[in-house]
Each structure stands twice: as structure tokens, then as C-alpha cells.
Amino acid sequence: MTIKTPLEMLYHQVETRPDELFLVQPNNGNTTQYTWRQFDRQVRKVAQGLVNLNLPKGSHVALISKNCAEWFITDLAIMMAGHVSIPIFPTAGHETISYVLNHAQCPVIFVGKLEHADEQLQAIPKTVKSIGFAYPGANCDLSWEDFTSLEPFDGYPTPALDDPMTIIYTSGSTGSPKGVMHNYSSISWTASSSLDALSVNADDRILSYLPLAHITERILVEMASLYSGMQIYFIESLETFKTDIHRCQPTLFISVPRLWTRFQMGILAQMPQKKLDILLKIPILSGIVAKKIRKGLGLDQARLWASGSAPISPATIHWFSKIGIDISEGWGMTENCAYGTSSVPFRKDKVGSIGKAYEGVDIRISDEGEIQVKGPCNMQGYYLEPEKTAEVFTEDGYLCTGDKGEIDSEGYVKITGRLKDIFKTAKGKYITPVPIEAKLMENAIIEQVCVTGSSLKQPIALLVLSPEAKLKPKEQLESSLQDTLNNVNASLESHQVLDRLLVVEEDWTIENDFLTPTLKIKRHVLEKKYQDVINASYKQKVVWLS
Structure with missing residues (x-):
């Protein structure tokens, strides 16, 4: 297939659906909406602001914020200005922020919605120019308003597929974070491929609340929206989550095991398990009860539910399946664009597995029982760490994942543990x-x-x-x-x-x-x-x- 970059997809969406809704950002009880044309204009203003800084081409531009429309805008603007994005988790502490800015040698950082902005801003050296989104606490060298008060960038640059696009620092469960390098080819191929694999289209709506600094949200939400034209709704805060999800009425919903468990416990707090079991056994009533529960969660319009990041209990999946929510597990790593396996379409007999390899991805089990993966989604390596890069790839180009596993006769993969655990x-x-x-x-x-x-x-x-x-x-x-x-x-x-x-x-x-x-x-x-x-x-x- 012909691979288009995210910038080319932005140009395509602006040309074909300029006045259709793209982003919905809640703030203080109100919402700001962006059509594709309005989004593009904001991207071009930020891109021009970056051009005016006269940074060398390919400079590393950091971005730390909770999910918001400005995150998307800035990410595309960094691409348009010819630079490389360095996302930092919004929960990162002083040590991690300092490490990433120093290791990636970032001359600029964008700062947005943060819980502990005062402490986190102290980690930014005076040599790094900071630009603050228009949210409380983002007190930076330049305000969003000042930085974007200029004429939009005029041009349609197209990066080469082998140009570096982003360096994503792993969350560091052991030791210092490693900078995972992805070029336009690996990101673009994965984002484009995910549309067919998950049947994503322009009619879809998704709630963006898992960190955009994490590869899964970046690929399956942000990048997938550029390739599909679907609508993105953000949350204002955890306190407004229920309101925000009901506003979105997502057709696709990606979550993590901990939140699925919270949903389950919230339902059981209102209706004890014994009563729920009785109601779900009554033929006509069971469908009504299940639909009412889904509606209460804001998920009655969803057609695909997913879980990742950590193992989810099969018992939890079976529990949700009884109320019409079939949770498909997926698996991947920062190093392979989170694009390893998927359990879509859902199969009850395969619960407990992480699904089959995506098309175009090859998975094998080594003699030591390790899951190894190869495909166009794999990273180029770890930034400034060739020794660690060499350690994680086999001689024939497979990525060593560190996960132990097994594959059944139908190609479904089951993780049996982590080698290092x-x-x-x-x-x-x-x-x-x-x-x-x-x-x-x-x-x-x-x-x-x-x-x-x-x-x-x-x-x-x-x-x-x-x-x-x-x-x-x-x-x-x-x-x-x-x-x-x-x-x-x-x-x-x-x-x-x-x-x-x-x-x-x-x-x-x-x-x-x-x-x-x-x-x-x-x-x-x-x-x-x-x-x-x-x-x-x-x-x-x-x-x-x-």
C-alpha cells in the first residue's frame, strides 16, 4: 500500500471535510469545537511560531500536558515545522522531566494541563524555552495567545518516510527511561493499518483520556483520527469523566484493567451481584437491564471495547460480556507502536489470550519462550543507546519483547509472564x-x-x-x-x-x-x-x- 504521512492525511481531511467536526474540548463546563479547517489553521499558527524560533531542522521539541486539543495541534505543528516531537508523561516528576529534556537535548517545551505544574515547571532549565497552553498553572516564557498571534504557516511540507518523527520515552518500570525512536514510516504504516484491523471510519467517535504521551493513545486515537476522519472528544478532568463520556457517546472505547474494574464495582454498588444475576437470567428483562447499565456508563453506542497496558482478568471480561460489553484485549509495546496482537473480533473461547498478530506483523516464540515480533511497526532503535538497541533485536530483525508466551494452533497468543519478573x-x-x-x-x-x-x-x-x-x-x-x-x-x-x-x-x-x-x-x-x-x-x- 502507498503510505501517507500524518501531515498528508491532515491536508486530505481539510480538503475533503473542511467544515466537519473534529475535536471537542471541554473547559469550565463549556466546550470548544474544532472543525478540520479550524484545526488546520491552529496547527499552522503554531508551526509558524516554531519557524520563527529559527531552530535547526529536526530539533527536538518537548511536549508535556494532559490530553487536550492543543496537544494534537502542537504535535502536528512540530511535524509541519520540520521538527521531532518528544512527548513527556503529564504525571512525570522533576527527575524524569530533567532527564528527558537533557537526554533528548530539547531547546523548546510546550506545557499544558498539569496536576502539579509549579513543581514540574521547576524541572525545566532556563536554557529551554517554554510555551504554555491556556490552562491554569502553565506559566511559561511565552503564552499560547502570544505564541499564536501571527499569520498561519503557508505551505504543504511532506516529510520523507525515513525522517525521524518522534522519540517516545518508555515509562521506566526499571532504570532510566529509554528514548524509542520512530520515523514517519513506522508510525504511518501502523496508523493506516489499524483502520482496517479495527474497522475505524469517519463515523466513529472516541474519548481521548489515556495519556497521549503513551504510544497506544498516540497511534490508535490521535493518528487513527487523522487517517479515518473520526471525531475526538477530550475529558476535562477525572471528576467530569462521566459527563464527558456521555457527551461523546463513543463508538470505540479503549481502557485499562483498573478502570474496567472501577466500572464493575460502581455497577455492583448500585445493584448487588445476586440481584444482577437473577435479572440477567430472565430472557426479555436481561436485554433491558444490560442496555440500561451500558447507557449509565455512557457506552451504549459503542461497538468496540478494548483493554490494554496490563493483563485484565478473564473473570472481568466474562462479567462484562454478560451485560453486552465484549472487551477485546490487545498487546504491544512502545518499541513496536503498540501494534502486536488484537482480539478483534471478540471470541469468548479465546478470553485469556491477547489475540492474534495483526496483518503484516510476524510473531514467534523463541527457544526460551520469549515472544518476539517483527514488522514495519518496529522502532529504529533507542536514542543514543546503540548497545541497548543491539540487545533488543535478534540477528534476523525480531524485537525481543521480554514477555514469555505461547501460541495456539489458530495463532492466538497467550502471555505467561515477564522474563525479568x-x-x-x-x-x-x-x-x-x-x-x-x-x-x-x-x-x-x-x-x-x-x-x-x-x-x-x-x-x-x-x-x-x-x-x-x-x-x-x-x-x-x-x-x-x-x-x-x-x-x-x-x-x-x-x-x-x-x-x-x-x-x-x-x-x-x-x-x-x-x-x-x-x-x-x-x-x-x-x-x-x-x-x-x-x-x-x-x-x-x-x-x-x-
């Missing part, structure tokens, strides 16, 4: 934590879990309860957890049997550094923090840590 107990037995964690997560009161214990004879599990569960009587929770422990242990080999469950009071969040920006657990941080309680002796099988 496997640990050895004091007995010398190897433990793969992910499958055990998945079994524990089948209990909906458990929101987060980490199986560990390299210094112990038997592994243990640290876990955090859901907010709804924390409101229930302790005796009820302990009974539920004890049953779960017994059931899970009955399914495990003797060396895998969990000695106990440790219930942690503090949530694991991005802010307290227990989670990466993509909500993956930082095992090494957790193990260091809870080292003493992990190694302590307890008589109880369910231990409550205060």
Missing part, C-alpha cells in the same frame, strides 16, 4: 508471578496485586483492595480473601503455593512511584518499600498492614 524462591524454585496475580484478580475486591518472595521458601502476595471494598466490614473481606487464597492455591503446583496475603492500606499510584505512567507495577520499588513486612513471620494467612 520471574524470581527464584529460597528453595531454588522459579516463580512466574503474572499468572498467579491474574488468578487473584478474579476476586473483584482486589484492585492491585504483586506476587513476590525471592527470599522466602514460598511466595506471598501484596494486594490493595478497591475503594468500594474498603467500605465493607473487615470480617466479610477477610472471609472473601481467605476463600480466594484457598481456591488459587488449590490450582497451583506445590512450589507456587502462596504462603499468605498481605493487605496494604496505601494505594499504589503514579504519584507515589509504585506505578509507571501506563499503570504497570514497579516491582522493584514495591519490594524495597515492603521489604521488612515481606520477610516478617506471621501466623495468619491474611495479614492486614496498617
Whole structure:
């Protein structure tokens, strides 16, 4: 196929649908709407502002903000001005922001919607020019209004496919972030291919709320919208999420396991499981109840639901399937444009797998059981780190993912763990934590879990309860957890049997550094923090840590 760059697709959409709605940005209870023509004009103003800075071609321009229309505008403007975008997670702390700006040698940074703008702005060196979007706290060298008060850029530049487009720094579950280099070819091929794979078209609507600094949102939301012409709705804040999703009425909805669990617990808080089970067994009534629940979530117009970033419990998928929400898992990495496998179309008999390889992507299992992937979506390498680049590619060009897995006769892939997460107990037995964690997560009161214990004879599990569960009587929770422990242990080999469950009071969040920006657990941080309680002796099988 002929690959078009995102800029060429912008020109195409402006030419063919100039006055159709593209972006909807809520702010203080109101919304700002952008047609394709209006979006293009804003892109050109920012591009001209960048041109006026007289930066060398191919300069690295950083961007830190929660999702908003200005994020899209700036990203396209960076391309139009001939530069390379360096997105930074909006939750990034001082150390990460400093590291990325220094490592990528960014002369300019755009700053937008942030939770801790004052602290984060302090990480920007005086040598880096900052431009602030028109949101509270973005107090920068130049305001958005001043930077865009000029005549729009006049021209239709087309980058070469092998030109660098972006460097995306990995969220760093271990060590310093690595800068994943993608050129226009890998991004453009993936965005274009995703339309057919997921049947995306101009009639679709999607809510953009997962970080645009993450490859999945960047490809399957931002880039896919440029290639398909679909509408994008942003959220104003987590507090307005319900209002924002109802405004959007998405036809496509991508989420993460933690949010799906929150949805589930919210539904069960209004209707107990026993009552729901009874209603869903009554033929005519079941459809009415399921539709009412979907409508309450704002998802009654959706035709495709997806989950990624971390494993989701098969029990959760089956639970949602009963109310007409068939969640398709997908898998990928920053290094391959998040374009590895997909479970679309949904198949109930394949729940627990991450789906099949996308067309054009080749997946194999190495002799060590590692999932390896090859395709036009693969990165060019890690910025300024040729040794690490060489380590992650095989001699025949496959990307080593670090995930262990297996492939069935129909090509469906199942992840069985992370190579680096496997640990050895004091007995010398190897433990793969992910499958055990998945079994524990089948209990909906458990929101987060980490199986560990390299210094112990038997592994243990640290876990955090859901907010709804924390409101229930302790005796009820302990009974539920004890049953779960017994059931899970009955399914495990003797060396895998969990000695106990440790219930942690503090949530694991991005802010307290227990989670990466993509909500993956930082095992090494957790193990260091809870080292003493992990190694302590307890008589109880369910231990409550205060």
C-alpha cells in the first residue's frame, strides 16, 4: 500500500471535510469545537511560531500536558515545522522531566494541563524555552495567545518516510527511561493499518483520556483520527469523566484493567451481584437491564471495547460480556507502536489470550519462550543507546519483547509472564508471578496485586483492595480473601503455593512511584518499600498492614 504521512492525511481531511467536526474540548463546563479547517489553521499558527524560533531542522521539541486539543495541534505543528516531537508523561516528576529534556537535548517545551505544574515547571532549565497552553498553572516564557498571534504557516511540507518523527520515552518500570525512536514510516504504516484491523471510519467517535504521551493513545486515537476522519472528544478532568463520556457517546472505547474494574464495582454498588444475576437470567428483562447499565456508563453506542497496558482478568471480561460489553484485549509495546496482537473480533473461547498478530506483523516464540515480533511497526532503535538497541533485536530483525508466551494452533497468543519478573524462591524454585496475580484478580475486591518472595521458601502476595471494598466490614473481606487464597492455591503446583496475603492500606499510584505512567507495577520499588513486612513471620494467612 502507498503510505501517507500524518501531515498528508491532515491536508486530505481539510480538503475533503473542511467544515466537519473534529475535536471537542471541554473547559469550565463549556466546550470548544474544532472543525478540520479550524484545526488546520491552529496547527499552522503554531508551526509558524516554531519557524520563527529559527531552530535547526529536526530539533527536538518537548511536549508535556494532559490530553487536550492543543496537544494534537502542537504535535502536528512540530511535524509541519520540520521538527521531532518528544512527548513527556503529564504525571512525570522533576527527575524524569530533567532527564528527558537533557537526554533528548530539547531547546523548546510546550506545557499544558498539569496536576502539579509549579513543581514540574521547576524541572525545566532556563536554557529551554517554554510555551504554555491556556490552562491554569502553565506559566511559561511565552503564552499560547502570544505564541499564536501571527499569520498561519503557508505551505504543504511532506516529510520523507525515513525522517525521524518522534522519540517516545518508555515509562521506566526499571532504570532510566529509554528514548524509542520512530520515523514517519513506522508510525504511518501502523496508523493506516489499524483502520482496517479495527474497522475505524469517519463515523466513529472516541474519548481521548489515556495519556497521549503513551504510544497506544498516540497511534490508535490521535493518528487513527487523522487517517479515518473520526471525531475526538477530550475529558476535562477525572471528576467530569462521566459527563464527558456521555457527551461523546463513543463508538470505540479503549481502557485499562483498573478502570474496567472501577466500572464493575460502581455497577455492583448500585445493584448487588445476586440481584444482577437473577435479572440477567430472565430472557426479555436481561436485554433491558444490560442496555440500561451500558447507557449509565455512557457506552451504549459503542461497538468496540478494548483493554490494554496490563493483563485484565478473564473473570472481568466474562462479567462484562454478560451485560453486552465484549472487551477485546490487545498487546504491544512502545518499541513496536503498540501494534502486536488484537482480539478483534471478540471470541469468548479465546478470553485469556491477547489475540492474534495483526496483518503484516510476524510473531514467534523463541527457544526460551520469549515472544518476539517483527514488522514495519518496529522502532529504529533507542536514542543514543546503540548497545541497548543491539540487545533488543535478534540477528534476523525480531524485537525481543521480554514477555514469555505461547501460541495456539489458530495463532492466538497467550502471555505467561515477564522474563525479568520471574524470581527464584529460597528453595531454588522459579516463580512466574503474572499468572498467579491474574488468578487473584478474579476476586473483584482486589484492585492491585504483586506476587513476590525471592527470599522466602514460598511466595506471598501484596494486594490493595478497591475503594468500594474498603467500605465493607473487615470480617466479610477477610472471609472473601481467605476463600480466594484457598481456591488459587488449590490450582497451583506445590512450589507456587502462596504462603499468605498481605493487605496494604496505601494505594499504589503514579504519584507515589509504585506505578509507571501506563499503570504497570514497579516491582522493584514495591519490594524495597515492603521489604521488612515481606520477610516478617506471621501466623495468619491474611495479614492486614496498617
